[in-house]
Amino acid sequence: MVDRLKGKVAIVTGASRGLGEYCALGFAREGAKVAVAARTVEQKDPRLPGTIYHTCKLIEEAGGEALPIICNVADEASIADMVRQVTGHWGRIDILMNNAAIQPPGDNATITPKHWELQFKVNVHGPFHCIRAVLPVMTEQKSGNIINISSVGSTHGTPYGGTKRALEAMTEGLGVELREQNIVVNALKPMSAIETPGFLFAQLPRNEGETPTLPPQDSYVEAAILLAIQSVDSFTGRVHDDAEVIGLLADEATKDKFRELNPDYWAAAMDNAK
Numbered sequence: 001m002v003d004r005l006k007g008k009v010a011i012v013t014g015a016s017r018g019l020g021e022y023c024a025l026g027f028a029r030e031g032a033k034v035a036v037a038a039r040t041v042e043q044k045d046p047r048l049p050g051t052i053y054h055t056c057k058l059i060e061e062a063g064g065e066a067l068p069i070i071c072n073v074a075d076e077a078s079i080a081d082m083v084r085q086v087t088g089h090w091g092r093i094d095i096l097m098n099n100a101a102i103q104p105p106g107d108n109a110t111i112t113p114k115h116w117e118l119q120f121k122v123n124v125h126g127p128f129h130c131i132r133a134v135l136p137v138m139t140e141q142k143s144g145n146i147i148n149i150s151s152v153g154s155t156h157g158t159p160y161g162g163t164k165r166a167l168e169a170m171t172e173g174l175g176v177e178l179r180e181q182n183i184v185v186n187a188l189k190p191m192s193a194i195e196t197p198g199f200l201f202a203q204l205p206r207n208e209g210e211t212p213t214l215p216p217q218d219s220y221v222e223a224a225i226l227l228a229i230q231s232v233d234s235f236t237g238r239v240h241d242d243a244e245v246i247g248l249l250a251d252e253a254t255k256d257k258f259r260e261l262n263p264d265y266w267a268a269a270m271d272n273a274k
Contacts, residue, residue, distance in 0.1 A: 033090055095146075108159055146183065184227075226250060227249075
């Protein structure tokens with residue numbers, strides 16, 4: 001399928017690598033113009049490849065249109081400047097994907113206060129301020145779609161899990177609050193780990209044969225696209241993983257495709273979605 005997002009303008013934060021990069025490219029392949037927003041402008045570690053310029057290059061090579069924007073979501077002024085650049089360049093904002101996040105070391109008893117506060121500033125306050133910054137544009141357009149990226153960690157009692165649980169609660173609240181403005185708000189999370197540079201960088205060395213079978217990025221990107229085309233009447237204020245989104249919103253041919261592509265546990269979650 002192509003052109004499902006034709007004519008749309010999307011902002012993806014944290015889009016210099018990993019799932020943000022994959023979704024930015026996926027949106028572009030469906031016809032969206034994509035603002036690639038992140039802090040990374042230079043690759044400093046070969047184990048963590050990617051910059052905003054590299055993502056834009058991938059989009060342009062695929063025939064899409066992209067705008068690189070240096071943005072720190074922990075800084076309200078940086079967020080405001082991002083929105084000004086996008087509206088100045090394309091005149092509208094149809095999709096906001098709040099993907100940027102951090103996960104400092106430590107549990108609740110050991111994390112440094114500095115890292116605790118920074119994690120909430122990036123993972124919770126960042127999406128809040130990004131949403132508030134695009135709301136005037138979306139309200140004037142009388143349309144918009146916001147996708148907040150959560151994590152399976154939201155079910156755990158870690159500091160990171162706490163930030164994601166807060167993001168999910170905000171998603172559910174905004175889904176109700178913004179319905180009359182015709183603005184869709186949902187949260188998406190990977191059903192399980194997906195192979196990305198960040199995931200690989202964080203792994204301890206494994207013996208041969210111990211690497212788990214991971215779902216490919218394709219399913220996650222398709223789920224993001226499906227959420228981006230929803231209306232307030234079809235799907236809003238919801239929190240789901242990629243398997244559930246495809247199970248609830250995709251046609252049978254798409255479900256069959258991803259059933260074959262993914263591990264059995266992923267396919268089971270898709271089939272049992274409700």
